[in-house]
Amino acid sequence: MATQQRQIVVSDGIDCHAKHADKNIVKMMRRALTKNNLADQIELVRAGCLSLCEFEPVVIVYPEGIVYSHVTASDVEAIVKEHLVAGTPVERLIAPENELRSERIPAIDNIPFFKDQVRIALRNCGMIDPENIDEYIAVQGYKALAKVLTTMTPDQVIDEMKKSGLRGRGGGGFPTGNKWEFAAKQDNTVKYMICNGDEGDPGAFMDRSVLESDPHSVLEAMTIGGYAIGSHQGFIYVRAEYPVAVERLQLAIEQARTYGLLGDNILGTGFAFDIDIRLGAGAFVCGEETALINSIEGKRGMPNPKPPFPAVSGLWGKPTVINNVETLASIPPIFLRGADWFSSIGTERSKGTKVFALGGNINHTGLVEVPMGTTLRQVIFDIGGGIPKGKKFKAVQTGGPSGGCITEEFLDTPIEYDTLIKLGSMMGSGGMIIMDEDTCMVDVARFYLDFTKDESCGKCSPCRIGTVRLLEILEKITMGKGTMDDLDALRNLGEQIKVASLCGLGQTAPNPVLSTLNYFYDEYVAHVVEKRCPAGVCKSLVHYEIDAQACKGCGVCAKNCPVEAITGEIKSAHLIDDDLCIRCGTCADVCNFDAVATH
Amino acid sequence: MAELVKFMIDGQEVEVEKGTTVLEAAKSVGIAIPTLCYLKGISQTSGCRVCLVEAGPKLLASCSLVAEPNMQIKTNTQKVRSARKTVVEFLLSNHKEECTLCSRTGNCELQSLSYDLKIDRMHYTGRRKEVALDDVSPSLVRDQEKCVLCGRCVAVCKNTQSVSAIGLINRGFETVVGSPFGRSLAESTCINCGQCIMVCPVGALQERESIDDVWDAIADPQKVVVVQTAPAVRVALGEEFGMPIGTRVTGKMVSALRMLGFDKVFDTDFGADLTIMEEGTELITRLTSGEQLPLMTSCCPGWVKFVEGQFPDLIPNLSSAKSPHEMEGAIIKSYFAKKMNVNPQDIVVVSIMPCVGKKYEQQREELSVEGMQDVDYVLTTRELARMIKQLGIDFVDLKEGEFDDPFGRGSGAGVIFGATGGVAEAALRTVYEILAGEELDTIEYTAVRGLDGIKENELELPNGQKIRTAVIHGLANARKVMDHIRKGEKNYDFIEVMACPGGCIAGGGQPIVPAKVRSKVDVRALRAKAIYAEDVDMPIRKSHKNPDIKRIYDEFLGEPNSHVAHELLHTHYKAKTQSSNE
Amino acid sequence: MITIEDLDIIAQKTKDRIDQSPARTVIRIATCMATGGIAAGSQAIMDLMHTRFDGSTDVEVQVVKKGCVGMCRLDPLVDVLVPGNEKVTYVKMDKERMQRVIEEHILGGQVVAEYTLHVANDHLLNDYTVLEA
Ligand SMILES: Cc1cc2nc3c(=O)[nH]c(=O)nc-3n(C[C@H](O)[C@H](O)[C@H](O)COP(=O)(O)O)c2cc1C
Ligand code: SF4
């Protein structure tokens, strides 16, 4: 027998500094429940921001899902008495329909997060059983391959790819059809097709998602590519930290072999192609194509100079096409529905869709796939639900550690390869980190440099040493020891590392520094000249102070300070000794009167 | 005819063979693009980024950029200059600033690069890498704090020697060159050839020095300090004093050694002749019995360790003869000691060698008699030069001195031990005559000379028997031949192997020639030419004709491979499962 | 080895399995078994359903894994497809909740509304952080 479990969710708005926040709603609710002997039967949850700031404090009563807004102390009493005890929702406290539409939605497809998405690469993700090849076939899987093998010549396949306008989703944005054409033109009986599933950009997981949720689409696309360029062997390079993806791929390959969709004489057409998996050790640089090739060859995962490009001399010196997972996953629909259909989506120079992994200060984190040309604002606000806790948007970092930040004024820019580069960032593999007003941009640059300097393979001197020098200067600035000369040095250093480094890692590593310097120069200057971190993030620059007016002299702060930096008589205002303070923030956390301020 | 490629460098039209790099092409029109990591024929990783040139919108490394038709290359732009400068500044900012204490000062590629690129101020400073010195190996010392990660040592160890004792470990700023699991070189598969030293542009690699020990011995009135010099030293030592590559300085060297205070100055050529007698006899015995063929030479300690570690099943094929300087050391401490009436314990034998492997060899316990090492110290050619410089001896203008008796006279056969093919040629000169029972007019076996990695030769003896020889230098080549032998794909009677490419003349203890010079001349060919000239000038050119050799057999050893000879002049080997220097 | 015709035959045969519309004929429960789902505990849900439905005689249910729809914060996600009804997506599921869904929804025909998505003014209410409970 199932008990109808009641649950009350209270979002008091304290968390997001809502205007009428009242911390006591939860306490009052708890008291009222106890008084009415309901405490044992009803689960009470205090929730963080629900992004309904203008309605806060909000109380939601489940299972009905009734939402009470602007709840006051007296309302709590009414909700408990009338709704919880007597069982009648308190109509007068429920926000009118036109102000707050609250509804339960049965299927995820209907929520705003999904409404504006167009799913091509992710078309089957979450729809079919990834471990069942028949289900993939049921959604027209391997039909594109059948069509290619029986009705098209390799040249026609390449033409169709070129016509589709598909560009690489792995970061570089190189037209896939052209890449295939280069490799196809090479006069060599042995060629290779590689799927790049290294996905080293922190925060990105679109490739993992595809490999776990729709592995056959990647196998099918690789086979199509193999046919187009004249390759009979493919490799999927996937990081060992993706065990689920590896397992699903292995299973998918076995199933495809059993069905003769891989192997000799595929679908009875005489075409032979097989795929093997190679595991990567999970270094960011191993996603760079020449490093990836070295890694497959059993060498240290270090890039080689280009030219020669892999399409000419790649794996074991043979012509090799390397395509990203998402690129590949977009390919079967192109052959099923035609290049014209695909190129009708997106913009003039960027066709189709792109998957982004939304992260950072955004309400709906997750994977989204949108047509090229969608604006950043649509992605962040319409689909991603905007910034939590009613905070202001500050910047969005695209392209991960290789990219740059983009500010409010450019939010209406349509997302395209070229527009993002113009803004000093790049498409990258699709990581999209949203930052709110509480983010320190110097610290953001420092964070990314800290990542790249660790991920530098160590081969070339500009990247190996230069990134450390960049990081050292950034650290100096965040510690309040920077000078204006350091800002020039950052810029020069960054420019030199970009031009002198061997591979894309070093060539893009300075981007986070250069773009923040560009858009947030004032913030750097504040750190350097005023020794101030405007966002209050850089610890060395934050100062804690007790507001003498607000301080009730309760002494809680002094008792909790780990270094005894707070002094004061009970019942009179306390004082923080800035020299002793280690900026741990405990006093601010424990103060019941919001008397501790930072600046 | 090779296909030609036409393109532009700094507005000049250049035409080169297809496949030529922009770096080489630029050289042909008089532009020496600066380089650091690149070393012709050895390494081309394009990691240092010093050789950047403008190719369209991008800067690319000219050392690996293959010329394409119609390329527009610019080597002389502000962008190029400042990028190159920054890169070198980066390297300097992470380089131990100890130039005045460094053995490579004056011969350091980073130092001259910094000068050439007009680096007079450090714009970027910061943390430097801190790694402890690896000085456990008997032959080599590695100072990571000076390393610029050019990768040349890694390349030479892997490609030329097929040893792969070292590789890049760690990532990013923490990257270092090292052995697997961060072990010391001494605990790696390193065979102590020292080729890594020869390619290192800076002072990150050098020999484990013994100069001060030798000074101490010389200063000790109790000790009779005897020095012997290997053949290859005399054709290279002059380079350390600014003389052209390939200058013969035998007499000056002897004078200098005497000035340093050595009591006796002997020639290792004598030991080489002795080696021919012993090893030649061994060859004849094996040829007659047909057993344990091919006989493989054992005078190169790097090669011996390579066999012990990587081809232990072929150990029986190694000649049991000690290497020349070890033989000579053993004879000095027995025959000579008795003759001079000195306690062998009071004799200190110092070998001047073109080799750092000899430093390891000197320590092998198999090369001792009753706990007394045959040789006490091994100094490299470079160390000897340093000692001469230390005393302020004006080497170039020295008078020619003569080696001391009774080990001062070697044959031409002994001299050519210094070059690849020399041991085989010397052996053939003797073995052929003994087997033929007659004197021979031709003494120069040019088929075994030259710089081909593997030289095969068949010599028909008067009795119709054939000696099939293979002469190999560079261990990657040796590995190939050993693999053939193991698989039974090839059969030889006699194999000469020298680990160092070119033989001892290019050994790991020789003067270091910077990349710039190496890109223009073949150092090995020049030094080999000098060795063969030395041979021609020798009154005696066959080991068995050396009267001093005859005398020592008459007076002391009896005959080659006799019991006494075996006691003093032969050794044995140990399979090394986990390669080590023990 | 299959032929091109076989592809159509397989597709035809499997069409009903993947049908997300009320027209389907067999109950299907698809649990997110991508990394996000697994990390949130979906394996326990899979186990529960296999134990309950494998070889069950009272009701036929396809228990399947599904991939990621991109809303990992709501994981484990479970789709319940009952013939004749619209698809229902349950979020933030666990074994106990699943037990209730089995009894009330699969067996009882009654959607457990409180585990479905709750949207207010385009904001997902399910998607909150618990500060204290
Ligand atoms: C440092 C670095 C890391 C990279 N990581 C990845 C990666 O994880 N996945 C990927 O597909 N491409 C990555 N790339 C891009 C690849 O080198 C290559 O351009 C891409 O795989 C080509 O596929 P596409 O044309 O389909 O995009 C990386 C590049 C660099 C420079
Ligand atoms: S840019 Fe960085 S990652 Fe790329 S080759 Fe150079 S050191 Fe390695």
Ligand code: FES
């Ligand atoms: S990159 Fe060309 S010399 Fe180092």
